[in-house]
Amino acid sequence: MKPFTKSATPPALSSLPSSGLEVRLASRPVGLPTLDHFEIVEAPVPVPAPGQVLVRNLFMSLDPGMLMLIAGRSPLPMPPYAVGEVMYGDAIGEVVASADPSLAEGELVVHRLGWREYAVAEAGAFRRVDKTAYPSPSLHLGFGLVAYVGLMDVAGLRPGDTVFVSSAAGATGSMAGQIARLKGAGRVIGSAGSADKVAYLTGKLGFDAAFDYHDGPVLDRLREAAPDGIDVYFDNVGGEQLRAAVEVMNVHGRIAVCGALNRQSTGRPDEGPGDLLNVLGKRLTIRGFTLWDHLNRAVEFGEQFRNWLREGSIVYDETVIDGLASAPQALLDLVHGRYTGKTVVRLMS
Amino acid sequence: MKPFTKSATPPALSSLPSSGLEVRLASRPVGLPTLDHFEIVEAPVPVPAPGQVLVRNLFMSLDPGMLMLIAGRSPLPMPPYAVGEVMYGDAIGEVVASADPSLAEGELVVHRLGWREYAVAEAGAFRRVDKTAYPSPSLHLGFGLVAYVGLMDVAGLRPGDTVFVSSAAGATGSMAGQIARLKGAGRVIGSAGSADKVAYLTGKLGFDAAFDYHDGPVLDRLREAAPDGIDVYFDNVGGEQLRAAVEVMNVHGRIAVCGALNRQSTGRPDEGPGDLLNVLGKRLTIRGFTLWDHLNRAVEFGEQFRNWLREGSIVYDETVIDGLASAPQALLDLVHGRYTGKTVVRLMS
Structure with a gap:
């Protein structure tokens, strides 16, 4: 096992965020949700326990499948959102504090803890990506x-x-x-x-x-x-x-x-x-x-995709929504076909 | 090419059948057919021309898919039955006259020219099967x-x-x-x-x-x-x-x-x-x-199937309907679930 390379002292508490925004499912809609079914809350950010990592989210993905998780009767292979709990979804962020040797401060990670500005979880919930791969970290959320x-x-x-x-x-x-x-x-x-x-x-x-x-x-x-x-x-x-x-x-x-x-x-x-x-x-x-079921193709695809981008043979268009508070409305707009290309929410820059 | 091993004289005309029963589609039903949609006709049996074979049919298969061919709007990869024409379907018969070197009198062949007592067609329409493979030739029609x-x-x-x-x-x-x-x-x-x-x-x-x-x-x-x-x-x-x-x-x-x-x-x-x-x-x-699309598996399957039959590890039940004139009613009964196992019509013995 790799030794714990950070100092044995815990992350400097003073430099860590004490709270951040998150979006919770306020109630379960019958049919399509409206803004009333979402609740935007300023919640405390815990200090990462040993083995955990604190990530500052930069972008999160909006995905029509989220509507099924809101509806709560999805047969998709993910658990539905629980009423009163923070929602989840694909996001990319930067490690701001790590109490696990596998991830270091400043690293870029993709994960499923979107719909919140700060994510704290076991290190295994985050996957390190190459900071130099794309001009914007949001491209790691591409479909x-x-x-x-x-x-x-x-x-x-x-x-x-x-x-x-x-x-x-x-x-x-x-x-x-x-x-x-x-x-x-x-x-x-x-x-x-x-x-x-x-x-x-x-x-x-x-x-x-x-x-x-x-x-x-x-x-x-x-x-x-x-x-x-x-x-x-x-x-x-x-x-x-x-x-x-x-x-x-x-x-x-x-x-x-x-x-x-x-x-x-x-x-x-x-x-x-x-x-x-x-x-x-x-x-x-x-x-x-x-x-x-197909994540084993990620590396091979990533290489081809970056080549296509470099050659200019593929067009990748993004719609960027600013701020987590705008995300619920953007999700409703997305499902009704308002956006073209990939839609992401910029959480923090 | 194999030499023509039969004598150069044509089949002995006197020994060949001059006519046999066949079933034609009399009219196209709306919905399910009744007996009125079938016509049983005694038709002349042509003498096989060079390259052709005359087969006396022993058994034909009844298959629910035939109803779609009767209805005439089948997207199945076979042509529908034409009104006024003899129907077709899987059958097994014995070569009674051959004007082609690839098939000899007495051989057992499977083919698609059922719904008639005698079939005459190019030799390529018939596929020779092993006479000793099964206790009854009807088993070659098994599904x-x-x-x-x-x-x-x-x-x-x-x-x-x-x-x-x-x-x-x-x-x-x-x-x-x-x-x-x-x-x-x-x-x-x-x-x-x-x-x-x-x-x-x-x-x-x-x-x-x-x-x-x-x-x-x-x-x-x-x-x-x-x-x-x-x-x-x-x-x-x-x-x-x-x-x-x-x-x-x-x-x-x-x-x-x-x-x-x-x-x-x-x-x-x-x-x-x-x-x-x-x-x-x-x-x-x-x-x-x-x-x-899968006929390439026929030989491999046939070997296994005969082994299972020999061992007694598979049950193969047949319902045998006697005579071509009984076939239309039997087809209607089949689709309504009257029979168990494979249903065949014995045309001639």
Whole structure:
């Protein structure tokens, strides 16, 4: 075991923050939450006990899946938020005090203790990242890895495939469409919720075709955009878009189910992929996945992603919301499609 | 190329049949067919032209999927039956005249030209099988291979898995449950449509648990039968049973969609696997398949199957219907669950 390299004295108490903001779930909503369901509290920051680390959070991620944790009936492989307790989510911060030899002051760490300005936990809850990897620490919260494993491992992307991505102007979708192109897809089609976003997809992001899912039946729009059918559907939405994709899929098509925005934004159960005979007759594969089963791809993906950024072959757009107190409203706006690209909250600078 | 070993003279015309029965689709039903939608015709049997073979059919298979071909709107990877034309389906017969060097008189062949007493086609339409492999030629029509590839290749059966099979007393389901057990499943659960069939499953076929899907909500029955959840669902049915399976599935569960009896027996579109959040949260895989993508497993499976039969470790039950004229009614009875095990029609002996 590595010796404890810091001095044997505890962190200098005088220099540590005594309190910080955190967001708690005030009550469990029926359907979608409103601001009343969140409570912003100034809470004391404990001194890290032996083995613990105190982290000052710089950015946290906003993610539509958080709505399911708020609703409390999520079948996702994470516990729902408890009423009266502080919420959690992906964040990146800087170690300001460490009582564990594995992490030193000043190191940058990603972790799941967002929705608070200061996080104190066992050192194992934090994962050190390279401070020099990206121009902004917020990029460590990017959803490119989800998109990458969804395309490569779950959907088994093959060169020449026609790929359809829903919610394609969002954090994950914008990565999925671009990574599909970079990995050899023959044609990349995206859907989004506004004309501006459609223009963003075919313009800045280089999608081959895109449509606004409000513009008439999705099935018609998708057939126009994919006259030769689709081979891979990267599904962030479910609902009508999933059913249309199943109709338009080619034989042996593969669907990676990454999100269920349709369910998350309406609060109603999703109707699923529609007529089973399509799944049978076309021998389709529909597979749900979450990042947690695929973290072994993180290093390999990170190298490729940084190369693409350096070359300018991938566009990574962020919406930065300032201050934890703005986060609840930003989460509601995110689910209703207000933002393009990745949405993060800057907690402290 | 092999020399033409038969004499250069054409088959002896006098010894060949001049006519035989065939079943045509008289008209396309709306919903389920009745006997009026079939026409039984005595048709001339052509003399095989060079390169062709004349086969006297011994047995043909009855298969619920035929209803979709009758309905004419099947997305299955086979053409629907044409109105006024003879239907088709799996059959086994004996070569009675050959004008092609690849097949000789007396050989046993499987092919897709059922629903007729005599089949004439290019030699490539017939596949020779080993006359000594089974006690009855009808066993070559068994659905064990479908069950085998569904479990092993599509669902990725692992030792210890809890496996649920719907329509478990049918041709494919009875094989799937037994093969699952023989391949190391920890627990095998079946559903069927009567108390007699349930007793057959847990008795003669050795299922660990079984239930009648008419007995209250399938979800409740499945939870009782699978208190620790299910890992693999071999789906012959869709509908309520699929939705219940998705609810009861364990994380990383796998569903092999082999049939859609619910759709086939009601004529109504299937509602699919239900709430997408289960697929996402539990990272389920739902995969449709047909035998045609997996024929490369036929030899390997045949060897195992014959061993299991010899050892007495697998039960293979057949219902034999006599005469082609009885086949339309038998098909309707099959879809309504009248038969147990594999159903074949004996065309000629």
